[in-house]
Amino acid sequence: MRIGRYESSEGSNVGTAITFLLIGLGAGALAGLLLAPKSGKLLRRDLKRGYEDAKDTLDDWTEEAKERVRDVKDRVADRGVEFAEGLREKAEPLRRAITRS
Secondary structure, three states, rough: OEEEEEEEEOOOOOOHHHHHHHHHHHHHHHHHHHOOOOOOOHHHHHHHHHHHHHHHHOOOOOOHHHHHHHHHHHHHHHHHHHHHHHHHHHHHHHHHHHHOO
C-alpha cells in the first residue's frame, strides 16, 4: 500500500517501534542524568538505582515470558495427548478386525 511518497509494509513493526522507544527513553534518561547539576556521588547513586530498577524490570519480564512459554508448552502437550487418544479410539476397531482375521 502506498501512502504519499512512502510505502507501508504489510507486517506489523510494533516490536521494533517499542524497542526503539525504550532505547530512546534510556538514552534520554542517561543524558539527563549526566547533564543534571549533581555531585558525582549523587549521580553515581542515581545511576546505580536506575540500573537496579531496570535489572529488576527485566527479571520480571523474563519470568513472565518463561511462564507464558510453559503455559503454551503445556497446552500443546495436552493437545498432543488428546490427539493420540483420539487416534487410538479410532484405530481400536481396525486393530480388533485385524486380530480376528
